[in-house]
Amino acid sequence: MSLAVGDLAPDFTLPDTDGGEQSPGGAPATLVVFTCNHCPYALGWHDRIAAVAGDYADVKVLAVNPNDAERYPRDSFEAMRARVSADGGWPMAYLRDESQEVARAYGAKTTPDCFVIDGGGRVAYRGAPDADSSDPSLNAAWLRQALDAVLDGRPPDPAETRPVGCSVKWKS
Amino acid sequence: MTQPRVELLYWDGCPSHPQALADLRDAMAAVGLDADQVTIREVASDERAGRERFVGSPTIRIDGVDIDDPGEEPFGLTCRVYHRRDGAISPVPDPADVRDALRRAMTTRSHP
Numbered sequence: 151m152s153l154a155v156g157d158l159a160p161d162f163t164l165p166d167t168d169g170g171e172q173s174p175g176g177a178p179a180t181l182v183v184f185t186c187n188h189c190p191y192a193l194g195w196h197d198r199i200a201a202v203a204g205d206y207a208d209v210k211v212l213a214v215n216p217n218d219a220e221r222y223p224r225d226s227f228e229a230m231r232a233r234v235s236a237d238g239g240w241p242m243a244y245l246r247d248e249s250q251e252v253a254r255a256y257g258a259k260t261t262p263d264c265f266v267i268d269g270g271g272r273v274a275y276r277g278a279p280d281a282d283s284s285d286p287s288l289n290a291a292w293l294r295q296a297l298d299a300v301l302d303g304r305p306p307d308p309a310e311t312r313p314v315g316c317s318v319k320w321k322s
Numbered sequence: 323m324t325q326p327r328v329e330l331l332y333w334d335g336c337p338s339h340p341q342a343l344a345d346l347r348d349a350m351a352a353v354g355l356d357a358d359q360v361t362i363r364e365v366a367s368d369e370r371a372g373r374e375r376f377v378g379s380p381t382i383r384i385d386g387v388d389i390d391d392p393g394e395e396p397f398g399l400t401c402r403v404y405h406r407r408d409g410a411i412s413p414v415p416d417p418a419d420v421r422d423a424l425r426r427a428m429t430t431r432s433h434p
Contacts, residue, residue: 190338190403190413222400284412316401317335 152257216253277311378402
């Protein structure tokens with residue numbers, strides 16, 4: 151069961167790759183994006199999502215990796231830390247959802263799967279960053295318009311798109 | 323000229339295979355091959371992935387040769403990462419790479 155637009159977003163606290171802990175909220179908008187290290191869709195969209203994090207200083211951006219690292223070692227916490235370090239740091243927090251409870255609570259289906267949460271804690275947008283992971287010129291347009299709308303106090307249009315990517319790798 | 327043996331292996335957990343198949347058929351038609359002559363095989367278990375030497379979805383082989391050398395990639399059920407000629411990361415091979423691989427196979431068959 152996935153969260154629907156208008157639902158209250160579940161609260162959580164997860165460890166990040168910098169040794170801290172992160173939770174949604176405390177900002178006019180929060181972007182929770184389920185992502186990972188190994189999926190071509192997540193990798194293709196990564197720079198665009200990172201650009202959003204850099205461009206929207208008022209928005210808290212939390213990238214969450216929920217994948218089963220036993221079967222997919224490239225998604226281990228250690229591999230996540232190594233990736234952020236190799237990139238010289240990220241403009242957003244990269245969190246490990248080891249128990250997969252957060253991904254289940256949100257009903258995440260793919261990597262990536264984006265949830266924009268408004269200042270009141272409700273889901274305002276859910277879906278893909280834009281229409282094509284292989285086309286950087288699209289510039290995460292759906293995500294940006296959703297954030298612009300939330301920051302302006304308007305409902306996003308569209309408020310929901312189909313998440314596209316690799317299936318979340320659930321533990322068996 | 324005989325038609326090379328063209329195979330598309332895919333895993334259903336990755337949504338890229340319909341695009342890969344469409345691109346593959348377009349490439350086959352572009353080089354003068356029968357675009358219907360594609361063997362399509364689903365890989366649905368880790369055991370099968372090992373047996374098929376499957377490193378991710380989609381995998382395209384022409385006369386048994388992967389169009390993008392997988393190197394030391396481990397076998398398993400995952401989505402495969404490709405790089406297009408413009409450098410972009412893609413879930414499917416660059417169509418130009420598919421066409422080139424088909425042409426190489428056709429040349430090899432013509433001049434063994």
